Amino acid sequence: xxxxxxxxxxxxxxxxxxxxxxxxxxxxxxxxxxxxxxxxxxxxxxxxxxxxxxxxxxxxxxxxxxxxxxxxxxxxxxxxxxxxxxxxxxxxxxxxxxxxxxxxxxxxxxxxxxxxxxxxxxxxxxxxxxxxxxxxxxxxxxxxxxxxxxxxxxxxxxxxxxxxxxxxxxxx
Amino acid sequence: xxxxxxxxxxxxxxxxxxxxxxxxxxxxxxxxxxxxxxxxxxxxxxxxxxxxxxxxxxxxxxxxxxxxxxxxxxxxxxxxxxxxxxxxxxxxxxxxxxxxxxxxxxxxxx
Numbered sequence: 054x055x056x057x058x059x060x061x062x063x064x065x066x067x068x069x070x071x072x073x074x075x076x077x078x079x080x081x082x083x084x085x086x087x088x089x090x091x092x093x094x095x096x097x098x099x100x101x102x103x104x105x106x107x108x109x110x111x112x113x114x115x116x117x118x119x120x121x122x123x124x125x126x127x128x129x130x131x132x133x134x135x136x137x138x139x140x141x142x143x144x145x146x147x148x149x150x151x152x153x154x155x156x157x158x159x160x161x162x163x164x165x166x167x168x169x170x171x172x173x174x175x176x177x178x179x180x181x182x183x184x185x186x187x188x189x190x191x192x193x194x195x196x197x198x199x200x201x202x203x204x205x206x207x208x209x210x211x212x213x214x215x216x217x218x219x220x221x222x223x224x225x
Numbered sequence: 226x227x228x229x230x231x232x233x234x235x236x237x238x239x240x241x242x243x244x245x246x247x248x249x250x251x252x253x254x255x256x257x258x259x260x261x262x263x264x265x266x267x268x269x270x271x272x273x274x275x276x277x278x279x280x281x282x283x284x285x286x287x288x289x290x291x292x293x294x295x296x297x298x299x300x301x302x303x304x305x306x307x308x309x310x311x312x313x314x315x316x317x318x319x320x321x322x323x324x325x326x327x328x329x330x331x332x333x334x335x
Contacts, residue, residue, distance in 0.1 A: 106304075132255055152229075158232065
């Protein structure tokens with residue numbers, strides 16, 4: 054059977070790699086935090102229910118309970134530290150081992166070194182803002198502001214540690 | 226560099242399971258501290274003046290309604306964070322009425 058059509062010598066679809074967009078990065082973090090919430094942090098649910106028996110009675114009841122229960126703040130700090138360890142471990146392990154997290158995979162992003170090979174400690178350091186204890190979480194504000202104004206959409210801690218998140222863009 | 230690294234789904238699940246196990250271990254360690262340090266509240270219910278069965282406000286005398294007191298006791302006994310109820314009573318001639326209502330209703334906490 055003769056071949057139909059004429060082969061047009063059109064240029065191939067071109068693609069290039071560039072820093073990931075802020076919106077896609079936010080989407081990746083949302084996915085990651087959903088995964089963390091519904092897999093890694095599940096054991097903390099029962100612990101918090103046990104510690105705050107009035108958790109179903111609304112925000113006001115919880116606030117009153119926390120204010121009137123001595124010693125609970127130290128336990129809550131302990132829980133925050135425990136959760137932070139897991140969140141930081143999630144990002145650090147995934148990024149170190151695979152240069153991606155599940156959220157980044159779904160958003161087709163990956164990590165490349167800005168200059169030279171990224172050591173493990175840099176991955177760990179870049180995720181320090183996820184520690185939910187004062188003063189570490191203040192770094193999130195610096196991270197967000199830096200990501201918005203940086204030409205490479207890098208978080209502040211990523212800039213310090215030489216980490217760059219990129220994605221593939223399809224062009225004509 | 227121009228392509229995303231290829232990662233198998235099994236590897237991702239393996240890492241998540243490892244983190245989950247770590248989470249269980251951390252939770253278990255913290256729960257040991259919680260059990261070692263029992264927490265709870267004391268509900269203080271002030272009862273002042275004349276104790277009336279219903280709302281009473283006669284002759285400018287201070288009064289407490291036993292209905293209200295019972296309601297507060299019930300509310301406190303249903304609250305799992307409250308481990309003890311303290312009745313701060315400054316009133317004369319209350320005992321019989323209070324005991325009677327409490328026993329008849331059988332609603333006081335343990």
